[in-house]
Amino acid sequence: MFKRLGSTGTEVMLKVDGKPVRARSGDTVAAALLAAGIDHCRTTPVTGAPRAPYCLMGVCFDCLVTIDGVGSRQGCLVPVREGMAVETQLGRREAGR
Amino acid sequence: MNAADLPSSCDLVVIGGGPAGLAAAALAARAGVQTVLFDENAGVGGQIYRGITATPVEDRAILGADYWAGVGLVDEARASGAVIVNGAIVWSLDPARRVGVSIAGKARLIQARQVIVATGSLERPLPIPGWTLPGVMTAGAAQTALKAQGLVPDGRTVMAGAGPLLWLLAAQLLRAGAKIEAILDTAPRMNWLRAAWHLPDFALSPYWSKGLALLREVKAKVPVIRVDRVEAHGRDRFAEVAFGSASGERRMKADLLLLHHGVVPNVNLALAAGVAHRWNGRQLCFEPVVDQDFGTSIPGIAVAGDGAGIAGGTAAAERGRIAAIAAVAALKPDAILPQVQAIRQRLAREEMGRAFLDVLYQPAPGHRRPVGDTIVCRCEEVTARQVRDAADLGCEGPNQMKAFLRCGMGPCQGRLCGLTVTELIAEQRRSNPAEVGYYRLRPPVKPISLAELASLPISDAERKAVER
Structure with a gap:
């Protein structure tokens, strides 16, 4: 869905649902998911519909993901870090995460 | 900066690091006022100057000269002595000017003597069938991805909606090499009749020549189709856009649909603080009631920038300066300050073309x-x-x-x-x-975990109040 204009920054490796995903320093988690062509980052608690980042500016909350074990993080506000573990959030945030 | 390193009280807290917040913090800090600016993103700039300190977009022509004007604002703020804290999520502001902020999972309450809320704007919702499908995003989102990460839509892109930002983004995406299949223009033709009244003012504003040049640039490369209805279709993912007007219905296969219907003030924090708001019948949104210095119904809390009503990035910076002058005057009556009159004149010039744009791009009732x-x-x-x-x-x-x-x-x-x-x-x-009226909003205006709340420092008096 998106391509990179250039290749500035350094490479950062994430794990998304256990699989390695290449990102660049300066990416937010949501941007890294879009650049990697991941088609959705969560499903809704009400009907289980798939959602992907919508506003990328912290207001829509459709990019909610679990990051390093913490649920309902706004992917568009969190910068990527080497070794970060991102998980698709299915439905509600799990208790204790 | 860590939450633990923040002072427990401060003369001026500025919330938001866009043009209004940066200009306000720079002016106040230079006048000798202890100033802290909180911004939730990894870098300052807000949405208009998103990624200004670290954008991977090297070709300056892609984003345009207006974007790069943000460099000056950031330099000014950084040189001023203001403490700028990024990654700081403000989740609360109360009428006593206590600011609840969370940094890297640790929360603090900061007592401010003056607060300038510069939380800017967000895109007006454009609720069409299928707008929740992955593959449908706001135009602003695509612009953010371009500015901050150098990401350009790959594949067939359709844009739909109305407003100056739609045309600006189309031009930026084209310059960056994106392929835009069509722009579906939802602005009702009738708007022209009502907007024409405001045309003389607009013709004198800085937006006139810029706007015409943008329209020419985009229309030379992309078909623009006037539509009354837009629908996004697809199973689990956007695959096709349907649109229609009086002359019939059409469908177009595409990979990405970008929606835009202008911007409206981001009122959540100011509303939760109890600031009085009113309905703006021309911009069709709620906005805070402000005086000429952008002071609100709550003493010591000002709302500057597009959060006080949409006027654009350059106007936002001027509004930030005016709000900062008032804040400094209240905190430090002997401070040497710039002439507010000159700033008001520049602001008036920036705001001149607004009525024309507001009316011309007013979304049709069916889209609202x-x-x-x-x-x-x-x-x-x-x-x-x-x-x-x-x-x-x-x-x-x-x-x-x-x-x-x-x-x-x-x-x-x-x-x-x-x-x-x-x-x-x-x-x-x-x-x-x-x-x-609008939703009654209460803090926290951003989700905060109990663990973050529990990380708030507790005084001995507070501990004794609950311990036996």
Whole structure:
């Protein structure tokens, strides 16, 4: 869905649902998911519909993901870090995460 | 900076690092006032100057000279001595000017003597069928991805909506090599008749020549189609856009649909603080009631920038300076300050063309007040029909609507449905948005975990109050 204009920054490796995903320093988690062509980052608690980042500016909350074990993080506000573990959030945030 | 390193009290807290916040913090700090600026993103700039300190977009022509003007504002703020804290999420502001902020999972309450809220704007919701599908995003989102990460839509892109930003983004995406299949222009033709009245002012404003050049640049490369209806279709993912006008219905396969219907003030924090707001019938949104220095109904709290009513990035910086002059004058009456009159004149010139743009790009009623199964509240997946039916049953306002349908109670806290719900209730009940009002907002305005709250420092007195 998106391509990179250039290749500035350094490479950062994430794990998304256990699989390695290449990102660049300066990416937010949501941007890294879009650049990697991941088609959705969560499903809704009400009907289980798939959602992907919508506003990328912290207001829509459709990019909610679990990051390093913490649920309902706004992917568009969190910068990527080497070794970060991102998980698709299915439905509600799990208790204790 | 860590939450633990923040002072527990401060002369001036500025919330938001866009043009208004940067200009306000720079002016106040230079005048000798202890100033802290909180911004939730990894870098300052807000949305208009997003990624200004670290953008990977090297070719300056892509984003244009207006974008790069942001460098000056950032340099000014950094040189001023203001403490700029990024990654700082402000989740609370109360009338006593206590600012609740969370940094890397640790929360603090900061007592401020003056507060300038510079939380800017967000895109007006454009609730069309299928707008929740992956592959449908706001135009602003695509612009953010371009500015901050150098990401360009790959594949067939369609843009739909109206407003200056739509044309600016189309030009930027084209310069960056994106392929735009079509722009679906939803601005009602009738708007021209009403906007023409404001044309002389617009012709004198800085936006006139810039706007014409943008339109020419985009229209030379992309077909522009006037439409009354837009729908996104696809199973689990956007695949096709359907659109129509009086002359018929059409469908177009595409990979990405970018929606835009202008921007409206991001009112959540100011509303939660208790600042009085009113309905703006020309911009069709709620905005804080402010005086000429952008002071609000709450002493010591000002709202500057587009958060006080949409006027654009350059005007936002001037508004920030005016608010900062008032804050400094209250804190430090002997401070040497710039002449406010010159700033007011520059602001007036910036705001001159606004009425024309507001009226020309005013969204059609059908795009503000959807029908049927179109989702209104994205978080709780509440449809237009449900909201209309509840209003017919006797639900009088948005707050009662929460009890009926949970709309506005999901994580976005009404940011993406509030205006739609207000307008739908007003229509069903033959009332008006000013009467119907908006969601009552309360802190925290951003989700914060109990663990973050529990990390707040506790004084001995507070501990003794609950311990036996």
